Amino acid sequence: MTRPRAEVLHAEALHKRYRSDGREVVAVGGVSLTLEAGEVLAFLGSNGAGKTTCIKMMSGLVRPDAGTVRVLGRDPHQDARALTQVGVVLEGTRNLYWRLTSQENLEYFGVLRGLSGRQARRRATVLLERFRLSDRARTQAQELSRGMQQKLSIAVGLVHEPRLLLLDEPTLGLDVEAAEEVKVLVRELASEGCAVLLTTHQLDVAQELAHRVCILHGGRVVAEGETQALLARFSAQRYVIQLEEPPSHARLQSLQSLGASAQGGEVTWPGPAEGLYGVLQALAPLPLLRVERDRADLTEVFLKVTRPEALPPERG
Amino acid sequence: MHGLFLAELRRSWALFRRYPGEVVTMLVSLVLVFLMLFWGVRYVAGPGSGALGDRLDGLIVGYFLWSVATLGLNGVGWAVQGEAAMGTLEQLFLSPFGPARVFLTRVAADLVVQLGVLLTVLGSILLITGRTLALSPGVVPVMVTVVLAAWGLGFALGGLALRLKRIPSLLQLSQYGLLFLVTTPWEDWGDTGRWVGAVAPLAPGAALLRGMMARGEPLELADFVIATLNGLAWLGLGLFLFHLAERHVRRGGGLAGY
Structure with missing residues (x-):
C-alpha cells in the first residue's frame, strides 16, 4: 500500500470545553493529528468521546478554545478558501434537501461550495454516473432509498472536489450491499489522493478501510498508529493449531511438557515463533487443519484502550 | 455572488413549481x-x-407590503429554524460564502420567484374590492427600502433562532408586529408619530408608499432618503446581530441538537 506524503490536514493541540448544567465539561482535551493525501484515518471513540466536536473543529463549524487547524496550510476558521478543500458528510441524512432532486442537490451545493453554475452541472453529471445514480437524477432525495441517500450525501460532499473528506458514520443504517458500495467508494477516493477522515462505531469497517487509526477517549487520544501495527501491538504472542482430531493422551503429555495446552482438537502455544516448531514436531504426523497466530481485531484494541475492565484478563 | 444568486433562484423556483x-x-x-x-x-x-x-386604500397598500415583508422575515427567521430541524444548517455554515450571504441571497431569490404570487394577490384584492391604486416607477425603490428593513428583522430573528434554537411563537408574533408597523399611519400622529415613524423598521417606506399609491402624492426626496437610511440601518443591525449569534454558536458548538 504506497501512499503519497502531502499533508492535507494538520490539527494541533485542539481543546474544547462546553458548559453543561452549570458545569464546565471538557469535550476535547488536546487532540493532535495529521492526515496525508490518499490516507484513510479511522477516528474512533465511544459516544461523547469528542469525535464529532473534533470533526466540527477541523471543518470550521466549531471554533476551538485552543489549538490550531490547517487544511492544506489554511485555517478554516480564518480563511474561507480552506472550506473549498473540505467536504463534510455528517451523520444521518443531514446533508440534503429532501424536496430537491439528486441533480438539483448536487448543483446547488456545488455552487454553495464555490463552483460556477456550469462547473456544478458538469460535476453533478459526473458524480451521478460515478455513484450509479444517473437514473435517479430527477428523483427527489426523500424518495431515494437510505443507501442511495447516503451515496448522494457523499457525492454532495465531493461535488467541489475537496482534498479532505470528513465522513461521519458513513455506513450507519445501511444494508450490507449499500455499505459495501460505500466502502468501495471510500477506497477509490483514497486511491485517487483524497484524504479521508472516517468516524464510525462499526470497528470492522474501520479495520477494513483505514490505513491509520486514532482512538479517542474522554476527549483525548489514547491510541494512534498504523492499523496493522496497532493490531500487531495489541495481539497476544500466541499460536493456535487446529487438528483434525484431538491428540492422544501421550501426545497431550508431551505438549504439556513443552508448555502448550490443548482443548479438543485445538492446541494453543503461548510462546514465540521459534518454540512453535517444537510443538509441531510433537504433533507430527497428525493432520493439521490450520496454524495461525492469534491476532487482535480493532474491537479488542478499542476495548483494551478505552475499557480494559471489559476484556477477559488472559487477553494480552 | 452572481452564481450563488442564480443557484438560489433555481432552488427557489424548483421548490415553488414542485408544490403548486x-x-x-x-x-x-x-x-x-x-x-x-x-x-x-x-x-x-x-x-x-x-x-x-x-x-382603505392605505390598508391595501399596507397589506401588500406586509405580505412582501413577511416573505423576507420568514426567509431568514423561519428558514434558520427549518434548516436546523432538517439538519442542513451546518452545510450552509460550511460554505465559503458564509451563512449570512447565503440567506441574504436566498431571501432575494425567494422574493423574485414569489413576486408573481404577491402581485396576483394585490390584483385580486383590487378587483374584488373595486378600489384602485396609483402606481408609478417611484414605488419600486421605496418598496426596496421596506424589504431591506424586513430582511434586517429577519436576520435579527434568525440570529435569535440560532442561539435559542426554537422560537416559533416569537416568529408568529413578529408577523403581527410587521402588520402594525406597515399599516400604522405614523404620519397622522403629530411630531412624535413622525419621529417614531422615521425610526421604526419599515415605517417610513410604508408611509411613503401609502402617500404615493393611496393618495397619489409625488415621491419626496427627503422622505425617500429617510426611508433608505431606515432600511439600510435595520438591515445592518440585523446582519450584525446575526453575525454575533453565528460567532456565539461557532464558539459554543450550538449548531446541532435542535
Whole structure:
C-alpha cells in the first residue's frame, strides 16, 4: 500500500470545553493529528468521546478554545478558501434537501461550495454516473432509498472536489450491499489522493478501510498508529493449531511438557515463533487443519484502550 | 455572488413549481385574510364615513407590503429554524460564502420567484374590492427600502433562532408586529408619530408608499432618503446581530441538537 506524503490536514493541540448544567465539561482535551493525501484515518471513540466536536473543529463549524487547524496550510476558521478543500458528510441524512432532486442537490451545493453554475452541472453529471445514480437524477432525495441517500450525501460532499473528506458514520443504517458500495467508494477516493477522515462505531469497517487509526477517549487520544501495527501491538504472542482430531493422551503429555495446552482438537502455544516448531514436531504426523497466530481485531484494541475492565484478563 | 444568486433562484423556483398546491393555498389565504380585514374595517366604520376611502386604500397598500415583508422575515427567521430541524444548517455554515450571504441571497431569490404570487394577490384584492391604486416607477425603490428593513428583522430573528434554537411563537408574533408597523399611519400622529415613524423598521417606506399609491402624492426626496437610511440601518443591525449569534454558536458548538 504506497501512499503519497502531502499533508492535507494538520490539527494541533485542539481543546474544547462546553458548559453543561452549570458545569464546565471538557469535550476535547488536546487532540493532535495529521492526515496525508490518499490516507484513510479511522477516528474512533465511544459516544461523547469528542469525535464529532473534533470533526466540527477541523471543518470550521466549531471554533476551538485552543489549538490550531490547517487544511492544506489554511485555517478554516480564518480563511474561507480552506472550506473549498473540505467536504463534510455528517451523520444521518443531514446533508440534503429532501424536496430537491439528486441533480438539483448536487448543483446547488456545488455552487454553495464555490463552483460556477456550469462547473456544478458538469460535476453533478459526473458524480451521478460515478455513484450509479444517473437514473435517479430527477428523483427527489426523500424518495431515494437510505443507501442511495447516503451515496448522494457523499457525492454532495465531493461535488467541489475537496482534498479532505470528513465522513461521519458513513455506513450507519445501511444494508450490507449499500455499505459495501460505500466502502468501495471510500477506497477509490483514497486511491485517487483524497484524504479521508472516517468516524464510525462499526470497528470492522474501520479495520477494513483505514490505513491509520486514532482512538479517542474522554476527549483525548489514547491510541494512534498504523492499523496493522496497532493490531500487531495489541495481539497476544500466541499460536493456535487446529487438528483434525484431538491428540492422544501421550501426545497431550508431551505438549504439556513443552508448555502448550490443548482443548479438543485445538492446541494453543503461548510462546514465540521459534518454540512453535517444537510443538509441531510433537504433533507430527497428525493432520493439521490450520496454524495461525492469534491476532487482535480493532474491537479488542478499542476495548483494551478505552475499557480494559471489559476484556477477559488472559487477553494480552 | 452572481452564481450563488442564480443557484438560489433555481432552488427557489424548483421548490415553488414542485408544490403548486402550497402556492394556491398561500394565494387564497392571503386574499381571504385581507378581505376579512377590509370588510371588517368598513363594517366598524359604518356607512357615510367619508374619509374611509383613503384609509382603505392605505390598508391595501399596507397589506401588500406586509405580505412582501413577511416573505423576507420568514426567509431568514423561519428558514434558520427549518434548516436546523432538517439538519442542513451546518452545510450552509460550511460554505465559503458564509451563512449570512447565503440567506441574504436566498431571501432575494425567494422574493423574485414569489413576486408573481404577491402581485396576483394585490390584483385580486383590487378587483374584488373595486378600489384602485396609483402606481408609478417611484414605488419600486421605496418598496426596496421596506424589504431591506424586513430582511434586517429577519436576520435579527434568525440570529435569535440560532442561539435559542426554537422560537416559533416569537416568529408568529413578529408577523403581527410587521402588520402594525406597515399599516400604522405614523404620519397622522403629530411630531412624535413622525419621529417614531422615521425610526421604526419599515415605517417610513410604508408611509411613503401609502402617500404615493393611496393618495397619489409625488415621491419626496427627503422622505425617500429617510426611508433608505431606515432600511439600510435595520438591515445592518440585523446582519450584525446575526453575525454575533453565528460567532456565539461557532464558539459554543450550538449548531446541532435542535
